[in-house]
Amino acid sequence: MPATGAVLVVDDDPAICVVVGEALRRQGHKVKTAASIRERAALMDSFAPDVLITDVMLPDGDGLDGVADILAARPDLNVIILSAQNTLNTAIRATEKGAFEYLPKPFDLNELTRAVSDAIGARESEIASEAGLPHDGLPLVGRSPAMQEVYRTIARVLSNDLSILVLGESGTGKELVAEAIHSLGQRRTKPFVAINMAAIPRELIEAELFGYEKGAFTGAHARTAGKFEQAQGGTLFLDEIGDMPMEAQTRLLRVLQSGEVTTVGGSKPVRVNVRIIAATNKDLPTLVEDGRFRQDLYYRLNVVPIALPPLRERREDVILLARHFLERAAQEGLPRKTLSDDAAQLLMAWHWPGNVRELQNMMQRLSVLTRENVINADMLRHLLPLDAVPADFAAPDGHLAHAIRDWAKRQLGIGLGQPNRTLHDDLLALVEPVLLHEVLASVDGNQIRAAAILGINRNTLRKKLTDYGLDPLSLRVAD
Missing domain, CATH: 3.40.50.300 (P-loop containing nucleotide triphosphate hydrolases)
Incomplete structure (x- = not known):
């Protein structure tokens, strides 16, 4: 039978505390929850957990702050870091602080419970890196789950x-x-x-x-x-x-x-x-x-x-990467450009046979060749094959099923139905940002109301907005 112990869960999302807490209690662990760094500090003394699970973004500060001091005082404690800020920088920082594990949000509950069991069984830090590593100018960009695995492996081999x-x-x-x-x-x-x-x-x-x-x-x-x-x-x-x-x-x-x-x-x-x-x-x-x-x-x-x-398997990163390359081009002296919503949707729809290099070259070309400050879908269609995506896909005018059927046939025709491809993910990445945009626009950018309409919690909505590069502030009606 797996070893059990005391676990402190720190997250300002009550739903996460409830779900994680119940899953761990079913495994026989004693669980306490906290919603802030202040509450965490109080329970560290009174509860004395064997494992600390803490979010990075907390109401009263950075959840990583103080972790090194906690581990210095409690070397037998194992820390599991959760974060929606899914960058290589976060993985490196978690490793530097001596975290036992780093899991990006949204996380797999089974993976988290396994990490807790491993942490209690191991009773010593699995990852330890030098302090003081440089963080500016990191070469990798992406928050997708696929890139999280890359970041975690990189963090493990630095020392x-x-x-x-x-x-x-x-x-x-x-x-x-x-x-x-x-x-x-x-x-x-x-x-x-x-x-x-x-x-x-x-x-x-x-x-x-x-x-x-x-x-x-x-x-x-x-x-x-x-x-x-x-x-x-x-x-x-x-x-x-x-x-x-x-x-x-x-x-x-x-x-x-x-x-x-x-x-x-x-x-x-x-x-x-x-x-x-x-x-x-x-x-x-x-x-x-x-x-x-x-x-x-x-x-x-x-x-x-x-x-x-490949980029087609991390479509959540396409817009993030595109904006990164446009910003880099501006820093190199080229005219500063931004992406329109329809351009972003078209970028998400393309299957990127040349991967990140193709996207980088396209953004550099657009920075040089377009006179307008905003890049729209028409400009992109000059650089992409005409059948990259149905022109009316984002607005099928009541014929959604027909549009999806045509899209699926087209994608299968260009080889997307392979074992390492998932049409479901491709379609979701194309349709979901359109749905989020329309729902947010209908509620004047109010994320709480939008999350209720969509049937998801606000943290999940915020994560999706970040992944797709959507700005809810731009949807608010001016006074």
Whole structure:
């Protein structure tokens, strides 16, 4: 039978306190709830919990404030952080504070109860990172559940040097993940060196990686350090590792096993100390089966895998990313642009075969080429295929079922009905922001009334508004 203990739940949403409290009590835990930092402090003394579950956004301050002091006084306590501010920054901060687990809202109740059971069984912190990591200019943007898994994995690897394999389609941001791990980790003061295996002629890969001596081949006029030596003490990012020739794979494996490199044409090994982060858009296990990638090298690289989702599987992040790229373009001196609601809906509807890179390029192009300050759907349709989305989908004029049927057939026709795709999520991401906008407009932006009409709680509504980039203040009628 799982171990039980005392759990303090801190959240200003009464519904969350009730649901979580009842679920934990059914497992045999003793539960107390609090709605503020002040109430939390009082119960920490009188209740003395084994596990603390706390929201970040509380009425009287940041729920993460004071967690480090609590853990200093109670090292046996395990803390689980909940947050609707689903960014990499939040995951990093939770890790720095010594949190046992970080769960983004809306969370899975079963996952939370399992985390509590694990916390009580473990009785010691599972995650611990250095304090004082930089937070400004973080390269990753997104609050979707898929990105939360990425953030949590990144947070767990910052304080160690395990090899990492980043998996994902082209344009998903694999190098950004590598840069984030390096810039936030314990090697951040040392070099970050990247090399793309697919961009280097196969006969030059070993010279690029390991360096070469003067006279080693035609054109080798002086000894040149390879990427391993250039990255000494830091991080070496091996991009498109699946394109590495077999003979270079053999030598790379030898270097990873020995920690020494020998230059092309040289005889004396050089000791190197680097963290390896590799990335690929290929299916490495299939390459292993086909004899095109060494199995032992695959296992050596795939110590911690990080799977980056394609943009079509994190549609909640599309508008957030689009606005991020427009803001970055403005900071670089391009005209400042904003998105209209119909443009946002069209962006959400597109399936983004080029992923985040495609979206970034589109926002940069629009920043340069459009004269108007507001980007509307007509401007986007010049850049997207004509059948990207039905022109009248957002307003089907009473023929909603017919419009959905046509949309589904069109999406299935362009290959969306694959196992890694969900038409339900795609349709929801397209329709839900329209519904939220209309309901909020009908109640003059009043979120309490809108949540009641929609049949959801206000926190869920706020989360959805943030995900879809909707501003309820803009829907209020001017006095």
